[in-house]
Amino acid sequence: MTLVAGIDSSTQSCKVVIRDAATGALVRSGRASHPEGTEVDPQFWFSALQEAIAQAGGLDDVAAISVGGQQHGMVVLDESGAVIRPALLWNDTRSAAAATDIIADAGNGDAEAGAVYWAQRTGTLPVSSITLAKLRWLKDNEPENAAKVAAICLPHDWLSWRLAGYGPGSGAEGLAALATDRSDASGTGYYRATENAYDLEALEQHLGHIPILPAVAGPLDSIGTTPAGASIGPGAGDNAAAGLGVGAKVGDVVMSLGTSGTVFAVADTPSADASGLVAGFADATGNYLPLVCTLNATRIFDATASLMQVDLEEFNDLAMSANPGSDGLTLLPYFDGERTPNLPKATGSLHGITRANYTAANLARSAVEAVICSLADGLRALEAQGVEAQRIILVGGGAQSRALQQIAAQVLGLPITVPAPGEYVADGAARQAAGVLAGAFPDWTRDTTQVPAAESTPQVLERYRALVKSQWLDK
Numbered sequence: 510m511t512l513v514a515g516i517d518s519s520t521q522s523c524k525v526v527i528r529d530a531a532t533g534a535l536v537r538s539g540r541a542s543h544p545e546g547t548e549v550d551p552q553f554w555f556s557a558l559q560e561a562i563a564q565a566g567g568l569d570d571v572a573a574i575s576v577g578g579q580q581h582g583m584v585v586l587d588e589s590g591a592v593i594r595p596a597l598l599w600n601d602t603r604s605a606a607a608a609t610d611i612i613a614d615a616g617n618g619d620a621e622a623g624a625v626y627w628a629q630r631t632g633t634l635p636v637s638s639i640t641l642a643k644l645r646w647l648k649d650n651e652p653e654n655a656a657k658v659a660a661i662c663l664p665h666d667w668l669s670w671r672l673a674g675y676g677p678g679s680g681a682e683g684l685a686a687l688a689t690d691r692s693d694a695s696g697t698g699y700y701r702a703t704e705n706a707y708d709l710e711a712l713e714q715h716l717g718h719i720p721i722l723p724a725v726a727g728p729l730d731s732i733g734t735t736p737a738g739a740s741i742g743p744g745a746g747d748n749a750a751a752g753l754g755v756g757a758k759v760g761d762v763v764m765s766l767g768t769s770g771t772v773f774a775v776a777d778t779p780s781a782d783a784s785g786l787v788a789g790f791a792d793a794t795g796n797y798l799p800l801v802c803t804l805n806a807t808r809i810f811d812a813t814a815s816l817m818q819v820d821l822e823e824f825n826d827l828a829m830s831a832n833p834g835s836d837g838l839t840l841l842p843y844f845d846g847e848r849t850p851n852l853p854k855a856t857g858s859l860h861g862i863t864r865a866n867y868t869a870a871n872l873a874r875s876a877v878e879a880v881i882c883s884l885a886d887g888l889r890a891l892e893a894q895g896v897e898a899q900r901i902i903l904v905g906g907g908a909q910s911r912a913l914q915q916i917a918a919q920v921l922g923l924p925i926t927v928p929a930p931g932e933y934v935a936d937g938a939a940r941q942a943a944g945v946l947a948g949a950f951p952d953w954t955r956d957t958t959q960v961p962a963a964e965s966t967p968q969v970l971e972r973y974r975a976l977v978k979s980q981w982l983d984k
């Protein structure tokens with residue numbers, strides 16, 4: 510049996526799956542936690558990866574490996590190959606002012622003109638999550654670090670590079686070996702997916718110079734080998750890898766609930782949304798991946814469950830026991846600021862409290878309704894870009910919640926498909942690794958369940974939207 514490994518280095522943890530390249534059957538797996546925080550020394554990701562690999566029984570018998578990872582994180586390397594400062598993650602909002610400046614600069618001071626410029630240039634507005642905004646923050650706030658940047662890469666690129674045996678001290682030869690893929694490159698703000706080319710002008714303007722950038726490999730290219738001889742695939746951003754893992758095809762819409770909430774479609778044409786709601790990313794097969802991302806998803810459940818001193822199972826039971834609309838309790842979930850809509854300084858709030866409705870069950874349900882409503886708005890933004898959702902494929906840690914599945918069916922009013930429990934980002938990476946060996950993506954079948962259709966509850970979304978508008982958008 511030929512084995513392949515797939516890795517998901519996500520915000521909260523690192524997961525490794527080892528699968529049969531021919532059938533996709535799961536053979537072994539491992540997992541390790543990442544530290545908290547929105548800036549992280551990449552070395553912690555490598556340690557977690559090694560722990561997860563060890564738990565999965567090692568890689569000695571694996572023929573190919575690919576890494577999927579959290580997108581956008583700014584990993585800056587000096588000329589020796591050492592990391593200059595901890596990576597700023599996708600959910601670090603300190604770059605909000607830098608993002609505003611980048612957009613305004615492109616419009617000569619006019620933010621709307623700047624937004625149109627970026628939508629046409631890269632398909633994505635460089636909001637605070639996007640790597641380019643983090644580089645501009647570096648130049649404005651830590652100029653001595655900005656001047657040292659010899660190469661920039663993303664979390665998945667850096668891990669692939671470490672797996673190939675490079676690291677601090679690898680020098681020029683090491684930096685020249687950096688590689689990435691089109692899906693993750695498309696989230697940097699300095700890559701134009703329609704032309705498959707870096708936007709060097711943007712880097713020069715906002716970092717102050719042009720450093721070494723990872724070579725962008727094709728979807729099934731090998732970018733090197735591990736010291737033990739396993740071929741290393743190009744890897745992918747985690748959302749694109751999840752798309753590969755569930756076998757999403759053009760027209761499919763996927764909703765992922767992890768630290769981030771995302772909703773994205775596989776498309777054969779690029780998007781260019783000047784409102785900034787939809788990011789015009791690329792997928793990992795050569796197509797596009799218009800995507801909406803929120804900063805507040807399953808951590809709202811974690812925080813609410815922790816407040817109520819219940820575990821996630823009890824939290825889900827409580828949410829299921831409440832009525833749709835949580836008897837009038839509505840949560841706006843901006844606990845960590847928000848990216849979509851672009852409100853980096855927003856905070857969460859609870860509305861409509863009465864003595865009668867202020868119960869643990871209503872609080873739990875309002876948390877789930879809030880997260881689904883925010884993604885329903887994401888879906889509406891995708892639809893405005895021409896995406897026609899026939900059904901939703903639900904993935905990520907939160908997809909295992911029956912409460913979430915049921916409430917998604919009620920709020921979204923669309924059929925919901927849930928693939929069998931699994932690590933779809935790591936699975937997508939493993940499928941890519943198998944594709945690198947075979948020269949084509951294998952067809953790995955997987956079981957799915959259909960969430961029972963539910964009576965739709967449009968009033969829940971209407972009330973949520975009215976509150977977002979009055980509390981934040983109209984201010």
Ligand SMILES: Nc1ncnc2c1ncn2[C@@H]1O[C@H](COP(=O)(O)OP(=O)(O)O)[C@@H](O)[C@H]1O
Pocket residue numbers: 519520521522766767768769807808810811821822825905906907908909910911
């Ligand atoms: N049964 C469940 N109900 C609700 N949320 C869950 C459940 N199981 C896992 N989660 C959530 O999944 C999240 C982790 O999902 P994951 O996709 O691994 O996140 P990330 O990719 O951001 O690291 C945790 O925040 C946890 O709350």
Ligand SMILES: O=C(CO)[C@@H](O)[C@H](O)COP(=O)(O)O
Pocket residue numbers: 519520521578579580581599638696747748767768769770771802
């Ligand atoms: O920023 C985005 C997408 O644009 C996030 O989806 C990150 O890629 C992190 O994903 P998770 O770790 O939450 O899965």
